[in-house]
Amino acid sequence: MTKIHNLGFPRIGAKRELKFALESYWNGESSRNELETFGKQLRRRHWQAQSGLDWVPVGDFAFYDQVLDMSFTLGNLPERVRDFHGDALDNYFRVARGRSAQSAPEAAACCSGVAAGEMTKWFDTNYHYIVPEFTAATEFKLDASRLLEQLAEAKAQGIAAKPVIIGPVTYLWLGKAKDDSYKLALLPKLLPVYAELLEALANAGVEWVQIDEPILVTELDAVWQNAFHTAYQHLSDCQVKLLLATYFGQLAENLGLAANLPVAGLHVDAINGRDDVEALIAQWPADKVLSLGVINGRNIWKTDLNAVLDSLEPIAQQLGERLWLAPSCSLLHVPVDLDNEQKLDAEIKSWLAFAKQKLGELRVLATALNQGRDAVKAELDANRAAIEARRNSARVNNPAVKAALADITPQLARRKSSYAERALKQAALLKLPKFPTTTIGSFPQTSEIRLARSQFKSGKLDEASYKDAMRGEISRCVREQEALGLDVFVHGEAERNDMVEYFGEQLDGYAFSQAGWVQSYGSRCVKPPILFGDISRPRPMTVEWIGYAQSLTDKPMKGMLTGPVTILNWSFVRDDQPRSVTCKQLALAIRAEVLDLEKAGIGVIQIDEAALREGLPLRQSQWQAYLDWAVESFRITTGGVADETQIHTHMCYSEFNDIIAAIADMDADAITIETSRSDMELLDAFEHFNYPNGIGPGVYDIHSPNIPSEQHIVALMCKAAERIPAEQLWVNPDCGLKTRQWHEVIPALTQMVAAAKTLRTTLGRSAT
Numbered sequence: 001m002t003k004i005h006n007l008g009f010p011r012i013g014a015k016r017e018l019k020f021a022l023e024s025y026w027n028g029e030s031s032r033n034e035l036e037t038f039g040k041q042l043r044r045r046h047w048q049a050q051s052g053l054d055w056v057p058v059g060d061f062a063f064y065d066q067v068l069d070m071s072f073t074l075g076n077l078p079e080r081v082r083d084f085h086g087d088a089l090d091n092y093f094r095v096a097r098g099r100s101a102q103s104a105p106e107a108a109a110c111c112s113g114v115a116a117g118e119m120t121k122w123f124d125t126n127y128h129y130i131v132p133e134f135t136a137a138t139e140f141k142l143d144a145s146r147l148l149e150q151l152a153e154a155k156a157q158g159i160a161a162k163p164v165i166i167g168p169v170t171y172l173w174l175g176k177a178k179d180d181s182y183k184l185a186l187l188p189k190l191l192p193v194y195a196e197l198l199e200a201l202a203n204a205g206v207e208w209v210q211i212d213e214p215i216l217v218t219e220l221d222a223v224w225q226n227a228f229h230t231a232y233q234h235l236s237d238c239q240v241k242l243l244l245a246t247y248f249g250q251l252a253e254n255l256g257l258a259a260n261l262p263v264a265g266l267h268v269d270a271i272n273g274r275d276d277v278e279a280l281i282a283q284w285p286a287d288k289v290l291s292l293g294v295i296n297g298r299n300i301w302k303t304d305l306n307a308v309l310d311s312l313e314p315i316a317q318q319l320g321e322r323l324w325l326a327p328s329c330s331l332l333h334v335p336v337d338l339d340n341e342q343k344l345d346a347e348i349k350s351w352l353a354f355a356k357q358k359l360g361e362l363r364v365l366a367t368a369l370n371q372g373r374d375a376v377k378a379e380l381d382a383n384r385a386a387i388e389a390r391r392n393s394a395r396v397n398n399p400a401v402k403a404a405l406a407d408i409t410p411q412l413a414r415r416k417s418s419y420a421e422r423a424l425k426q427a428a429l430l431k432l433p434k435f436p437t438t439t440i441g442s443f444p445q446t447s448e449i450r451l452a453r454s455q456f457k458s459g460k461l462d463e464a465s466y467k468d469a470m471r472g473e474i475s476r477c478v479r480e481q482e483a484l485g486l487d488v489f490v491h492g493e494a495e496r497n498d499m500v501e502y503f504g505e506q507l508d509g510y511a512f513s514q515a516g517w518v519q520s521y522g523s524r525c526v527k528p529p530i531l532f533g534d535i536s537r538p539r540p541m542t543v544e545w546i547g548y549a550q551s552l553t554d555k556p557m558k559g560m561l562t563g564p565v566t567i568l569n570w571s572f573v574r575d576d577q578p579r580s581v582t583c584k585q586l587a588l589a590i591r592a593e594v595l596d597l598e599k600a601g602i603g604v605i606q607i608d609e610a611a612l613r614e615g616l617p618l619r620q621s622q623w624q625a626y627l628d629w630a631v632e633s634f635r636i637t638t639g640g641v642a643d644e645t646q647i648h649t650h651m652c653y654s655e656f657n658d659i660i661a662a663i664a665d666m667d668a669d670a671i672t673i674e675t676s677r678s679d680m681e682l683l684d685a686f687e688h689f690n691y692p693n694g695i696g697p698g699v700y701d702i703h704s705p706n707i708p709s710e711q712h713i714v715a716l717m718c719k720a721a722e723r724i725p726a727e728q729l730w731v732n733p734d735c736g737l738k739t740r741q742w743h744e745v746i747p748a749l750t751q752m753v754a755a756a757k758t759l760r761t762t763l764g765r766s767a768t
């Protein structure tokens with residue numbers, strides 16, 4: 001009998017219930033008790049949605065982040081929050097979100113101002129986790145209470161619980177040594193706590209524990225490989241069975257290592273690691289479970305069940321009881337329930353599966369394998385029909401787009417002149433001061449803006465009134481920038497729900513959901529649009545808004561677009577052609593928009609590529625191929641403009657050292673980056689590379705409500721000027737301001753503009 005299980009279920013709730021519960025608790029509108037009770041209800045609901053599986057994950061629920069949960073389980077709290085006197089959950093949120101001294105007057109002095117834990121991307125996904133912090137002196141101490149309570153809840157509900165934890169080697173790999181010590185040296189201290197945790201789970205009656213070690217799909221040097229031997233040898237005599245789970249990629253050279261560790265079972269990603277499966281089966285030990293992740297946990301397409309069964313049937317014959325099936329990874333990365341979509345085009349909807357539907361597919365596969373395909377004939381026939389309909393649909397294929405793609409020449413991706421020549425012409429036209437100031441695009445997305453949009457979408461507000469409201473926001477934004485004295489303006493992005501979804505909604509080849517929410521971090525969610533077909537731009541997407549904004553001011557208004565690589569990486573994309581092809585189709589659409597903006601008199605155009613780095617393959621050996629087509633796609637968007645048109649790009653969350661050549665190759669006239677939290681260290685890469693074009697190193701952290709001081713900004717810019725010639729420097733925040741409030745933005749930008757003026761009188765004269 002083939003068994004089925006799940007690695008993790010989306011916890012935010014089908015209608016973002018957890019988001020609203022959290023925010024109401026944080027705002028003081030509900031009690032801790034209410035929040036805890038709500039968490040219980042949500043877990044119950046999610047376990048019920050997984051009924052019929054042989055094993056259901058427990059411990060995948062987190063109020064903020066599963067990595068932060070693990071840090072608490074291991075007693076690894078940052079030093080700065082250890083003296084907290086209040087409730088553990090409040091301390092957990094303090095690490096997650098930080099707390100400014102001003103915002104916590106009620107707390108004793110020792111419990112007030114605390115910096116938030118650093119957040120970073122979870123592998124190649126759009127999910128962000130809280131980075132564990134280590135020092136050489138870090139000690140671990142088990143707190144299994146969260147897991148044991150959730151296990152007891154599951155048990156009381158008759159759930160076949162399989163606790164999920166992050167494995168010790170991946171846990172160390174995900175963290176950061178704050179004192180630059182060697183974090184792997186902590187392994188001997190960490191392992192006894194893991195052993196104790198497994199013992200506690202065994203005592204609670206647990207049979208299987210899923211222990212996640214996704215770093216096995218990355219390139220590991222000998223010491224990290226060795227850490228796996230040490231760790232799993234140490235844990236090999238525990239009383240529970242360990243299912244070592246890997247996902248997001250191929251084991252490749254780590255296959256032998258993963259297959260031979262002393263654990264009771266191994267889960268592999270049979271979608272992204274498809275090429276491992278044959279080799280694994282060939283050498284599979286007689287006493288081990290092999291779990292194949294055959295349902296894609298990263299996208300929203302229906303699985304071709306008949307094709308999967310063709311390949312699984314012989315494997316099931318061979319492995320018998322030892323074969324388990326699951327989604328490729330946790331379903332955290334897909335929306336909860338397709339049944340909630342009322343407006344999705346029926347044809348496209350018939351091609352899709354969200355989390356609940358994916359588990360339904362798993363049940364069909366198990367029945368087909370265990371009882372024969374006839375037992376689920378109707379389901380398999382319907383699935384075949386849907387797969388074929390999608391494959392043959394005229395809506396997927398657009399010959400004109402294919403022809404335009406075939407016509408791409410290297411010329412298309414090349415500006416007419418070199419940066420040096422362009423810079424002279426742009427300077428003559430724009431007449432900007434030294435250290436020009438600008439912002440990254442968005443201004444506060446107020447609840448009035450969101451409410452207006454929500455009413456427009458539900459038909460309560462007509463289009464004309466909605467547009468009026470947005471124009472009102474844009475003109476407010478222009479007025480504020482005039483008053484602040486910024487140099488290059490933005491329109492503020494009021495009309496955009498999200499920088500990617502907004503473009504998806506306007507491009508042909510895209511569908512979008514009403515409630516397809518996916519957690520990005522904490523209570524923040526995104527609704528990735530669904531790219532199902534060849535991409536084209538039926539009409540200009542931003543020209544009216546940007547043109548309106550420009551009409552209100554004599555200052556240059558920066559046109560604001562999202563780049564093709566970022567649109568690709570933050571959408572659910574088709575799986576029937578290479579990503580590079582889809583990306584170039586997006587590039588042609590954005591190129592047309594760039595040219596329309598230029599024609600409308602917009603002289604500065606920013607094309608955001610915030611997700612360029614995130615799209616890097618997990619294995620470095622595949623980086624160059626990705627960077628080649630990603631950079632070319634960006635250059636296609638800009639290659640058609642006149643020398644006088646100034647192209648900006650923006651990237652946040654990026655480490656640049658190892659991709660600086662590709663960044664330079666993008667050849668934007670100016671790039672704005674996030675640097676304030678790293679104290680300008682991220683500029684090292686640009687300095688060593690002698691990066692020739694304009695750079696705006698972010699001068700303050702927009703994730704924090706704190707207001708930066710003029711002196712602090714001047715000091716940061718002086719640091720920047722030690723690395724980069726002053727005439728190349730711009731002054732701007734780290735990222736867009738959409739998550740901030742106006743009362744935070746105005747004082748912060750006031751300080752920034754004052755700092756730029758000071759810099760002009762001090763550094764400005766000596767610099768040239």
Ligand SMILES: Nc1nc2c(c(=O)[nH]1)N[C@@H](CNc1ccc(C(=O)N[C@@H](CCC(=O)N[C@@H](CCC(=O)N[C@@H](CCC(=O)O)C(=O)O)C(=O)O)C(=O)O)cc1)CN2
Pocket residue numbers: 126447450451453454496497498499500501520521523524525526527570739
């Ligand atoms: N796609 C994408 N990925 C990204 C980022 C990004 O900006 N976009 N940034 C980074 C992550 N940072 C993020 C920062 C903020 C939010 C964010 O604020 N998300 C919003 C949702 C944004 C959105 O789509 N809003 C819609 C829907 C608004 C809404 O909730 N409306 C209410 C009613 C209005 C109200 O009362 O507020 C409803 O429909 O019920 C809109 O503006 O139209 C949220 O979680 O709250 C998400 C990610 C990395 N990945």
Ligand SMILES: [Zn+2]
Pocket residue numbers: 440610650651652734735736
């Ligand atoms: Zn950004």
